[in-house]
Amino acid sequence: MSVEQNQTDVRSLSGTITVPGDKSISHRAVMFGSIAKGTTTIRGFLMGEDCLSTIRCFRQLGVRIEHVGDEIIVHGKGIDGLKEPSEVLDVGNSGTTIRLMLGILSGLSFYQTVIGDESIAKRPMKRVTKPLRSMGATIDGRDEANLTPLSVRGGNLTGITHTSPVASAQVKSSILLAGLQAKGVTTVLEPHRSRDHTERMLQAFGVNLLITETGVSIEGGQSLQGGGVVNVPGDISSAAFPLVATAIVPNSEVKIQNVGINPTRAGILDVLKKMGAQLTVSNEREQSGEPVADLTIQYKKLNATTIDGELIPRLIDEIPVLAVLATQAEGKTVIKDAEELKYKETNRIDTVVDQLVKMGADITSTNDGMVINGPTPLYAATVDSFGDHRIGMAFAIANLIAEGETTILRKEAVAVSYPNFFDMLKDLSR
Numbered sequence: 001m002s003v004e005q006n007q008t009d010v011r012s013l014s015g016t017i018t019v020p021g022d023k024s025i026s027h028r029a030v031m032f033g034s035i036a037k038g039t040t041t042i043r044g045f046l047m048g049e050d051c052l053s054t055i056r057c058f059r060q061l062g063v064r065i066e067h068v069g070d071e072i073i074v075h076g077k078g079i080d081g082l083k084e085p086s087e088v089l090d091v092g093n094s095g096t097t098i099r100l101m102l103g104i105l106s107g108l109s110f111y112q113t114v115i116g117d118e119s120i121a122k123r124p125m126k127r128v129t130k131p132l133r134s135m136g137a138t139i140d141g142r143d144e145a146n147l148t149p150l151s152v153r154g155g156n157l158t159g160i161t162h163t164s165p166v167a168s169a170q171v172k173s174s175i176l177l178a179g180l181q182a183k184g185v186t187t188v189l190e191p192h193r194s195r196d197h198t199e200r201m202l203q204a205f206g207v208n209l210l211i212t213e214t215g216v217s218i219e220g221g222q223s224l225q226g227g228g229v230v231n232v233p234g235d236i237s238s239a240a241f242p243l244v245a246t247a248i249v250p251n252s253e254v255k256i257q258n259v260g261i262n263p264t265r266a267g268i269l270d271v272l273k274k275m276g277a278q279l280t281v282s283n284e285r286e287q288s289g290e291p292v293a294d295l296t297i298q299y300k301k302l303n304a305t306t307i308d309g310e311l312i313p314r315l316i317d318e319i320p321v322l323a324v325l326a327t328q329a330e331g332k333t334v335i336k337d338a339e340e341l342k343y344k345e346t347n348r349i350d351t352v353v354d355q356l357v358k359m360g361a362d363i364t365s366t367n368d369g370m371v372i373n374g375p376t377p378l379y380a381a382t383v384d385s386f387g388d389h390r391i392g393m394a395f396a397i398a399n400l401i402a403e404g405e406t407t408i409l410r411k412e413a414v415a416v417s418y419p420n421f422f423d424m425l426k427d428l429s430r
């Protein structure tokens with residue numbers, strides 16, 4: 001167990017930085033490169049633990065994946081080129097790896113067992129295993145194939161229309177990847193649009209999709225054409241931490257270059273603007289089919305807001321640090337329609353509320369979110385990430401404005417998505 005002392009001497013933050021590569025796009029680049037025919041080069045890949053788990057699993061499935069200088073080179077031989085692994089596939093802490101990989105494995109006739117860490121063992125998998133079973137895959141596991149370890153024997157899939165009760169890109173992507181290998185057409189419908197990196201990247205690999213307001217359809221039997229380069233933009237979910245830090249530490253100004261601003265991910269920018277933040281989006285461009293820009297933010301007193309409905313899937317992973325932001329905004333911030341937070345690496349409603357209360361925040365949990373009254377001063381406490389990277393980072397940001405010496409337990413969890421997070425904070429601190 002390790003600790004992080006409060007940076008009590010931080011008076012302001014300033015500088016120009018980049019953040020690590022987008023986690024969602026990095027996972028997909030390895031997976032889609034692995035099932036494509038040809039060599040795919042990935043630049044800006046996130047060397048975080050989750051994405052390294054994806055590389056490890058696809059190597060076990062027989063794909064040659066090299067790490068040369070700053071690039072990841074994936075030598076795909078097509079989906080039929082995947083081989084039965086001799087060992088259990090271990091996804092570590094990564095929900096994206098297990099759910100998307102299950103979609104791929106469901107079309108393959110060999111036998112596999114999939115496990116993850118303690119957190120993965122508690123996260124619901126039925127949201128993908130149920131539709132994948134209905135397509136014809138044989139999947140078993142605890143609680144009717146809801147919990148790991150899961151055993152899979154795939155093959156002979158038939159297309160389905162699946163209406164997902166939640167807006168989840170992991171569910172959508174998993175079913176589309178099975179649909180790629182199924183007879184006929186597979187359609188996924190969702191209540192709000194979830195992040196669309198799968199659709200964008202599948203199209204870049206030459207797959208035809210039908211995308212409508214409410215969902216996506218894929219015709220089975222198509223193959224992916226590799227041979228290209230994927231330039232991964234900076235992760236807006238990682239940029240969220242320096243963005244919020246700058247917004248709440250007086251006299252700060254920070255520029256973050258090369259951040260992905262895909263509208264299905266950029267809800268935090270809308271919220272910051274709504275709260276009155278001094279935020280500039282510049283140098284907008286496109287990179288490997290994804291919109292990218294530079295973000296500049298300055299400290300400014302902010303107003304409370306409501307975060308709900310279609311905004312939620314567009315900023316779901318940013319809610320822990322947005323809760324920290326809300327403690328410093330004038331008025332009552334309401335976060336609702338966010339029950340999905342309960343099914344992440346931890347129950348992020350409980351972990352955020354319990355730890356922020358310890359630091360003196362006026363915050364209460366609700367069934368599908370939280371209510372925060374601000375502004376309130378924060379005080380040092382011993383807080384726990386519970387092994388959840390986003391919680392560890394959110395509390396490191398809270399520490400910047402807290403009085404006294406704070407300790408963050410299990411801070412090393414940040415390596416899941418932002419390996420040099422604490423160096424970044426140190427570099428920006430004045």
Ligand SMILES: O=C(O)C1=C[C@@H](OP(=O)(O)O)[C@@H](O)[C@H](O)C1
Pocket residue numbers: 023024025096167168169170171173194195316317340
């Ligand atoms: O598809 C993805 O890359 C992700 C989708 C989201 O999860 P859900 O699909 O469960 O909403 C998000 O929370 C996760 O960090 C990454």
Ligand SMILES: C=C(OP(=O)(O)O)C(=O)O
Pocket residue numbers: 023050093094095096097317344345390417
């Ligand atoms: C929920 C997250 O990731 P995953 O579902 O891939 O574990 C996250 O990164 O916040």
